[in-house]
Amino acid sequence: MTFSMAERRRKFWGWGWEDEGPDAEQQGAIADILKQRFAMKGIDVRKPPTEDELNLPESRIKPPDSLAALCSTKTYDRAGHTYGKSYRDIVRAFRRSYDHPPDLVAFPRTEDQIIDLLDWCSRDNIVAIPYGGGSSVVGGTEASPNEYRPVVSIDLGGLDQVLEIDKTSRAARIQAGIFGPALEDQLRPHGYTLRHFPQSFEFSTLGGWIATRSGGHYATLYTHIEDFLESMRIVTPTGTVESRRLPGSGAGPSPDRMFVGSEGILGIVTEAWMRLQERPRFRASTAITFDTFLAGAEAVRTISQAGLFPSNCRLLDAGEAQTAGAGDGSSAVLLVAFESADHSLDAWMKRAVECCRDHGGNVPDDAIKTVEKAEGARGGAAGAWRNTFVGAPYLRDAMVAMGLVVETFETAITWDRFPEFHAAVMRATEYAVKEICGSGSVTCRFTHAYPDGPAPYYSVIAPSRADSQLEHWAEIKQAAGEAIIANGGTITHHHAVGRDHRPWYDRQRPDVFARALTATKRELDPSNILNPGVLIGEL
């Protein structure tokens, strides 16, 4: 039992597999591009930490005999469960700063073992941090530096099976610790897919998606994981919850919705019935350019309000399009795609393309064309985009090693306020980047589009220094977060709150709701052992 999966080991300090990411030669090429782009004098590529460089504090606890076999105090495991995978986490790893690792990491394989672990933690006043794939970018899986109690990280990776498939209702009962690829591998032979593809897909879990209200691949209609959730089981320190499998219900407030997004402070998701999709057979896809981002946004608004429900409707601003190899940097690019397991999509794409033309979109001649059996490789702008998307976290880590600030933030806002909101967020962030780092780029894309507003996603790259990376980003994030909250957005559309978003989340969520959530936590977790300080409570 270990944090590594199969034969390959995951990096304890950063994103993904030990044997993946840009090699030395590629790193050199990246450094050259960055030097030129930001007029940097030289770039040092620091080495990532190794296990023997770390000097973790001694573990303060010993598990009861009955749980000892599930628990590890290995440096690799403890270091690997110290942080999530945010920019800040990677920088701290490069700084070899591992002052608050969990005292031990537990790897349960059954729900009963999870219950036993929580019983032990409640009894002995030990903090329990649920850990799925560890891909949190908001400090959602690390202990507070002020935590005086011992800490156990509970790694759910052993609960990795699709248990049951109901083909008639198109749903499956799935263990919460399963990673994205394993989940899809186990559904594929039956012709199904969950079709929830967050950027973290390869190294995140179903339970983590549910706990953080993850946002996935679909740009419209089915955006968040809860749209696919039929029922779930959750172990709390004071009892286990199982909701009924129901396609819809009006019986009181939804029990599931109380736990979706609760980020491990109320209980640990152990399994869920998830709604599946048949694997898409038809696909229509095109890339449309617009002179300005705002013109593209108007086209997205029209499509979103037309009831067409494209699977993709991703608007990239000129800079974002260029970075992704999906444009030349002179215009915004809208990637529109429809997918279906059931029907040809010409009528859908025809109308979407009309909406784009109405707003000045430059539509390719072959835009309206449904392709069958198009699951494989994708060319053109969409393909370029996809490759960039999946490889981004590896690239990010490489740029951290080069001393850059490289991070993203995301939000959602109604259409009426979008132009001013976007201008304010760009202005505040660009100003901060320039003031703090001297130069740098801020770009934007839409990840999701709703009838009443878009979910804009911002990427920041700026030169910094190894000794200032954390502080530089903290200042930029402060400016961006302030602009988002002051202008009516949400501090996160699908990256969760964790510890890092607390200052803004606390201003965003209604106080009465925070009191209700606190009362619920007190009732379900009276010893306050579960992920304390996340969402509510002490910072």
Add this chain to the structure above:
Amino acid sequence: MTFSMAERRRKFWGWGWEDEGPDAEQQGAIADILKQRFAMKGIDVRKPPTEDELNLPESRIKPPDSLAALCSTKTYDRAGHTYGKSYRDIVRAFRRSYDHPPDLVAFPRTEDQIIDLLDWCSRDNIVAIPYGGGSSVVGGTEASPNEYRPVVSIDLGGLDQVLEIDKTSRAARIQAGIFGPALEDQLRPHGYTLRHFPQSFEFSTLGGWIATRSGGHYATLYTHIEDFLESMRIVTPTGTVESRRLPGSGAGPSPDRMFVGSEGILGIVTEAWMRLQERPRFRASTAITFDTFLAGAEAVRTISQAGLFPSNCRLLDAGEAQTAGAGDGSSAVLLVAFESADHSLDAWMKRAVECCRDHGGNVPDDAIKTVEKAEGARGGAAGAWRNTFVGAPYLRDAMVAMGLVVETFETAITWDRFPEFHAAVMRATEYAVKEICGSGSVTCRFTHAYPDGPAPYYSVIAPSRADSQLEHWAEIKQAAGEAIIANGGTITHHHAVGRDHRPWYDRQRPDVFARALTATKRELDPSNILNPGVLIGEL
């Protein structure tokens, strides 16, 4: 200020306007049909109660001077707020049984007045029952007969304005006490509609829909009121909640979802930003017959899983189709409709019709035809259905007067379990009807259809006697409720829980969730004044 609206008065004892419902001649015709259908010897048509027949207990409270002008102790108001509009409520009205009316009825017109009313109730330990349109069919707006405290019914009807329309985001800020028709009247000049049309539409309110997770017109996709909810304001006894206007968010558990379906036990909804639809311009509609209900159900399943999202997909069994004048009683009828403000619907209907043919559906020749500007009258089976739907509550009251059992219940279940579930529910209910009433009919239709299951809706009509109507229905409901819960359904898909569904709801909802909800109620309503006994707490 009064319970009546404009010039017309509502019946204090039953559904709708005083001057509407079947007249004496029509009642005679109905009685003849029923006599023949159920081989009844004779039918007495009882007279509904009049105000002067009622002898309400004295009001036990006097409002503070500052609130006196908002409060009424008139018999008409107190009697009108004693019950909802279930079969059981109408029977009790015909029995002149008004032992537990509210001590007074308050008619606030502002949020501040609601705050003042709740302050007074908290201070003086008075029960406060939020009252929208009073269309509850589950005892959601009546006090417990065991309640020893005085009771105020807070009628929100004075908060009846659309306050603001955001055309860009297609959303409106709307006061919670507005009735369906007034809401649509105020949106229509701007080209919009909420398109939420529950059967109670004419006499129910936005706030009531939100508090009860109302189900509306759309058969797929946008089924419950929360699908249209962007943000809301709620007054609780310990503070006011306002959520942010956001098209989507992943910041913690949704505050809105905690209050949606809370049935007045946590607070009073005062206003909400609701997502609007443009008024539909295109419509395609057809009626398809199937030899059996189950064959029709398979067609509905296929359509629901195809990603077509029809606005209507209402399957009526043979009996239901005949009653509605939509069929001859020999086959099941599926009403399929697509509506759009944006595009012609031929491609959508073409595929839906193919799904029906694949399952033996008898498709009319002119099925695939999009009609423009089709908002007006509808002919054929769909039109017949619609008229029956809207007039049903008036007809129901007339049949109550004739001593019949006439009530409905509804649920939802996943597709894999549907055939056995439906057989079990029909068997249990038909058996109970026959045992208890000697004869009677049980019919079924689908009101909503999800990719993972349908929402079946059952109607019961059976001969009974004035002195046994309540008891007969209670026994039938007991049999039906037991079959629903034992076979995995929900005790309600869109009629809420109230007091009447508590015995089954308490078995359905997870205990841990009930503890969480109780903790939340204790925090927000420490004096337990708001609708006590609904959803949780003493029966």
